[in-house]
Amino acid sequence: MARRRRRPWYRRRAYRLARTAVLTVVLVTAGHRIVHREGHGVGTAAPAPEPRTVAAGDARPGATGPASAPTPSPSARPRTTRTATPAPRPARTSAPPRTLPRSPATRIVIPYIGVDADLMDLGLDGERRLTTPPEDKPELAGWYTDGPSPGEPGTAIAVGHLDTNTGPAVFGGLGELKRGKRVEVRRADGRTAVYTVDAIKSYEKDKFPNRLVYGTRNRPELRLITCGGNYDRRTGYSGNVVVFAHLTGTREPARKG
Numbered sequence: 369m370a371r372r373r374r375r376p377w378y379r380r381r382a383y384r385l386a387r388t389a390v391l392t393v394v395l396v397t398a399g400h401r402i403v404h405r406e407g408h409g410v411g412t413a414a415p416a417p418e419p420r421t422v423a424a425g426d427a428r429p430g431a432t433g434p435a436s437a438p439t440p441s442p443s444a445r446p447r448t449t450r451t452a453t454p455a456p457r458p459a460r461t462s463a464p465p466r467t468l469p470r471s472p473a474t475r476i477v478i479p480y481i482g483v484d485a486d487l488m489d490l491g492l493d494g495e496r497r498l499t500t501p502p503e504d505k506p507e508l509a510g511w512y513t514d515g516p517s518p519g520e521p522g523t524a525i526a527v528g529h530l531d532t533n534t535g536p537a538v539f540g541g542l543g544e545l546k547r548g549k550r551v552e553v554r555r556a557d558g559r560t561a562v563y564t565v566d567a568i569k570s571y572e573k574d575k576f577p578n579r580l581v582y583g584t585r586n587r588p589e590l591r592l593i594t595c596g597g598n599y600d601r602r603t604g605y606s607g608n609v610v611v612f613a614h615l616t617g618t619r620e621p622a623r624k625g
Contacts (some may be wrong), residue, residue, distance in 0.1 A: 477552040485508060500527050510528065526553070568610070591611065
């Protein structure tokens with residue numbers, strides 16, 4: 369009787385069952401990973417902080433030449449990420465307001481902080497520093513007369529005291545202004561230049577950005593300046609508060625009758 373020939377190991381039933389089990393586990397695991405990745409999709413990166421620009425150079429009021437700022441490095445610029453939805457269309461911007469011819473400033477009105485004050489003429493002292501209204505007249509604000517008048521192209525400057533020994537002065541609430549609020553400056557010819565606040569900044573006096581504040585601009589802009597920072601009885605305030613605004617409208621004088 370012939371001896372029965374043994375099957376090779378790779379054809380045995382136990383090997384085939386083990387192979388089937390291993391393949392099943394591999395396929396199930398791979399399928400789970402694919403579904404897991406597809407279910408989460410592509411995430412959105414957190415927005416990078418906006419780059420900051422610091423004006424360079426130095427200028428006194430009345431200096432000419434545009435303000436300059438270094439270009440942000442590529443690493444500081446915001447990163448863009450692809451999204452499934454289309455980007456919104458930019459809002460339509462209205463035409464810039466008509467600029468006005470030269471006429472002296474007479475009064476400043478800031479409804480949000482309750483300012484309604486006369487404006488006096490201001491100039492430069494012997495060291496070419498901008499002067500301020502008299503300390504015994506805290507209700508007055510001042511206009512730098514050698515700069516642009518209200519509504520003219522360029523950077524117009526108004527200055528007022530923050531407080532006195534007895535209470536707030538004309539610009540005591542300047543730091544409370546908010547972006548988008550209105551500043552009105554009335555002129556000797558009866559017209560009114562209407563400015564909208566862009567920003568409110570505080571600077572230490574030894575780091576005051578003269579060119580950023582006083583530098584010439586192509587469009588009509590406004591700076592409101594008062595004291596700020598810490599107060600010392602010997603040296604006074606350590607800094608300044610500056611309001612940045614630009615012209616957004618003009619009003620003609622009211623018709624009589």
